[in-house]
Amino acid sequence: MVMMKYAVIGAGAMGYRYGVLLQENAAKSVDFIDTWAPNIEKVRQQGGVYVSRDHEGRHLVPISISTPEDYQGDPDVWIIFLKQMQLEDALKRCEPLFKDHQVAFSAMNGWGHFEKIQQYFPKDRIYGGTAMIATVLNGPGDVDFIGKPGAGSMHMCAMTEEVTEVEQAMAADFKAANLNPIITQNFQGTCLAKIIFNSVVNTLCTMYQITMGQFVSYPGAMDMATQLINEAYDALERAGFQLIQTRQEAIKEVDFVSRVSNPLHYPSMYQDMSKGRKTEVDYINGYIAKVGREHDYPCRTHEFLTHGVHLAELAFQIHQQEAAKA
Template sequence: MKYTVIGAGAMGYRYGVLLQEVAGLDVDFVDTWAPNVDAVREQGGVYVSRDHVDRHLVPINLSTPEEYEGHPDVWILFVKQMQLDDVLARCAHLFGPDQYLFTAMNGMGHLDKVRRYFPDEHIVAGTALIATVLNGPGDVDFIGAPGAGTMHMVNATEQPDETTRAIERDFRAADLNPELTRNLNGTLMAKVIFNSVVNTLCTMFTSTMGQYAAYDGADEITRTLVDEAYDACERAGIELIMSRQEEVDSVNYVSKVGNPLHYPSMYQDFSKGRPTEVDYINGYIAKLGRENGYTCHVHEFVTRQMHLAEAMRDAKAAAVAERSQQVAAPQEAVPQEAPVAA
């Protein structure tokens, strides 16, 4: 099948390049970030590294939504939650009734937006425990050995069809290690809960996943956040695909063994001055609790803490910029007093 990736960022590049280079499939890319599009065109492709080494150029076909003329069988969507409405609107003229869409974006809320353009029968959602870093425009770093990482995928109808199974086969050929489930909300929320621990805490405390997991009290913090999220899900009637202990074990394994040197995507956004997706992760868990008569005190607090960290970051950046302008501004001449006659 032919694929087109919407959102040539860290994960978009990872999926698209592996499908093209490892599985040998026809892949295009669509992106709205002008510096990224310009860099790829100037370079003739995207630079790909693995664990910071073996940097090499992979030729790709990258267009803006307005320029793209292809017609894929499947769209792969990896866009930040805050940008999704705008990106989908710009791509709307490209969508056809015969096409499917797969997305494994972080957080929750994106399916409601995707459903404006695709029926549930043609939506395949998923999660990805696959570490990747976007170094800059046209430059991506795959973290972990080839074949590292896992992912889940599930039809929005919870009934996999032949196209879904074909996507699964292609993802498996690309070493993405897909696992097909039949539980939509339980699958997606398992990753949201994972991210509510690792992404948010590693960002607030500027740590790698391994550094967080090595802290003596990490297991207790993890269990507190996991238990509160599971309590909210139970009240909402959502059955998770993992037990509470399996969720804790997943956080530990991925942090200590899978990607101990990795800074999560939320940290990458935060460190580059961008808004984080905390409202779609911890904030979503807190909202789910409120809607079902349960207060997620810790997730509410962590969400506000993350926004406080963003506000302090922005205030410091503004102060630095103001000082820089003052230093760069030309100094006015100080008038000299006339000499006094003797």
């Protein structure tokens, strides 16, 4: 089995979770690279990142963090967890660090990141996936893992859809880290599964500023989920995509994750909006709507919700401005 060294590009909520668990549970060498100066400065000042689980047990985990320009390491695997809007600039800054023996793995939200990653890595060195794992970045150098140890799961797939020795080694490390990996051989279908999930839960929880548990407690929640999922499947199937779940399985996943796994969780899209950052809705509901337009199947609900989230962003900013004046 190949022995892997890792570097995480994007020391945010999910980047910290993957990196810290690989370091602590799988005893792997992990470096962190970030472009957010306050985060880097805070980690260096306190000697690591503070990690909690479900708001309890806050403790300091020593980690190594660098800017792209300062980094001197040579990892085998780049784990990429950035917001879609940040990715292009971060990859450009990291370009001098990329070498022929390295591979890239990303389980970012939305769609669009693999086109950017392919500018630096060939198809046979790219692995994608999904992460049904809830995590909150409280602030610079401070992260909260939501759910009990081992909660959540992930799928991973080679862009070539061929299972490689490298992928098996990564999966073994992810398993040791308690991330529950499942290898598939359907790249697009695997990655689209998380987009479909997020197009329901992230979007609606953000618009109404509620937790996943509060969403699923609404009597009409599954009717709303069914409408969005059916519309997404109709568009994606017309585009020729083969999904890894049936529609019924996707609906059940929304219910289970919201009701059982992460009922107290505010999705990442809401976390972005509540901190005054742009959301990734254009890469989630907006992407599904784009596929629909390109294949003569208007996704009216996804189009509406894309605008709805942008309106919620504006409303949140207005309320913050008014509160600051009061």
